[in-house]
Amino acid sequence: MRRRSFLSTGGAVAASAALPGWAQAQQASPGIDTATKTVTVGAFTPISGPVPFYTILTHAAESCFKWANETNALNGWKINYVTYDDGYEPARSVAVTRRLVEENKIFALAAATGTAQSVAVIPYAKEVGLPMIGPIGGATALFSERLVYPLLPDYGWSAAANLDYAFNGLNASRVALLWENDELGRSAQRGFDLHMSTNKKTPAESIPFEVRNTDFTPHVRRLANAKAEVVVLFGSNANLAAALKAAERIGYEAKWMAPFFTADPTTRKLAGSLLDGVYFSSWLLPVTSDDSDVKAYRDNVGKYYPNDPIGVFGLNGWSNGALFVKGFQMLLASGKPLTRANLVDVMETMTNQNVGGARNVSFKAGDHRGARQEGILQAAADGTFKLVREFRPYPAEVFDAKLA
Known part of the structure; x- marks a missing residue:
């Protein structure tokens, strides 16, 4: 495994018993x-494997921690960030986490990358009482554990937001879902199906695909045969680009929608002009915003990783890093002993906080839903992503549905 760490630290002492x-x-x-x-x-973080460009997320989180260290955001405290490659494989994610706990004596996981990967780690985190702050994933399972504080929305909420715009913004009647066959896609499918049912409609198609899939021709032929007017795709940037290329090859014309993390220059690099006109739901402020927190992201990623694109993808990583910074600030301010248990306690008192590019982030006991609204972006021919619908709450029947 490849390890990265930007600040050395000494040993640590015993853990707390407030949780198992x-x-x-x-x-x-x-x-x-x-x-x-x-x-x-x-x-x-997936340095190797099918999505190595996801390391942009880790670079951005690391930049946030360096920024916090340099600006004395933690009142004299410094963050030491240690990362290892997991190849985007859930079993390896668990092995990496065990290594971080046993060898590096980490206080918490912070901005770890991957939906299925984060879900796979939960049982071990519960075993050792390890807080998971800002896991970069949107599965339903991440919202039902006291140790886990996700900033990202459940992908089911995002899928419902996409579907709502397809119905009410694009006036579509035949909408299909193309979903990654893992925790990410299944969460999206849950919200998509629930909102479909609420509207007394059925999907034009609902097609799973494997994360490593590179040829979407069979999937797109099914979409064309189903006469889907809008396709909502929940998968990686590479999956979206491959699906758009397949649609061009067979001459299938439809409007495409995707989650926020694909509204990024990395997708533009993969898809080129085929990305023009694609819609995306987003829980983050626009990357071009004059907001000071978003500006800090642009300035510091540009400083530490000048070759990384400035986009929603990176702002996502920065914001999840900022969630740990905010939580540790609150722990220091509380005057409580610096334990994992007390970090969990103070995280549940976070109310309407600005966290990186996210706004009004709140957690409380029994409710770890961080982001609560999304807007709709559209890819423009000039390479930007423009807000075409203001931020609105998620469809209530999906947002308030009991989590598994």
């Missing part, structure tokens, strides 16, 4: 070095 697997609550947890005022956190 924790030791005395009045002692500092692993990852806390009071002598150097350093907190060590970690993440898994």
Whole structure:
């Protein structure tokens, strides 16, 4: 595994017992070095595998932590960020997390990349009492655990937001779903189907695909045969680009919609002009915003990773890193011992906070829904992504549905 760390730190002491697997609550947890005022956190990231460009997310989170260190955002404390390659394979994500806990003595996972990967880690995190702050994924399972604080929305909510715009913004009657056959896609399918049912409609098609799929010709032929007017695709940037290319090859014309993380220059690089006109739901402010938090993202990623594109994808990583920064600020301000248990407690008091490019982020006991609204963006021929519908709450029947 490849490891990356930008600040060294010393050892740590015992964990807290407020949740299963924790030791005395009045002692500092692993990852806390009071002598150097350093907190060590970690993440898994796909340097290898099918989506190596997802490391843009990790670069952005790391840039956020460097920015926090340099601006003294944590009142003298520094963040040490350790990451290892997991190849975007859930089993390897668990192995990486175990290594981070046992060898690097991390205080928490912070901005770890992957939906299925984060879900796979939950049982081990519960076993050792490890907080998961800002997992970069949108599966339903991430919202039902006390240790997990997702900033991203459930992809089911996003899929419903896309479908709602297809019905009411694009006036479509035949809408299909093309979904990645893992936790990401299944969560999207749940919200899509529920909103379909609420509107007393049925999908024109609902087609799963594997994350490593590169040829979407059979899938697109099914969409064409079903006469789908709008296709909502939930998968990677590479999946969206491949599907658009397949549609061009067979002459299938439809309007396409996708989740926020594909509204990014990385997708433009893969799809070229085929991306023009595609719609995306987004829970983040536009990357071109004059907002100070978004400007900090642009300036610092440009400083530390000048070859990475500035886009929604990177702002996502920055914002999930910023969630740990915000949570640790709150823990320091609380005056409580620096334990994993107390971090979990203070995270549940976060109310209407600005976190990176997200706004009005709130958590409370029994409700770990962070982002609560989305707007609709559209890819323009000049390479930008323009807001074509203002932010609105998610369809209520999906947002308020009982999570599995």
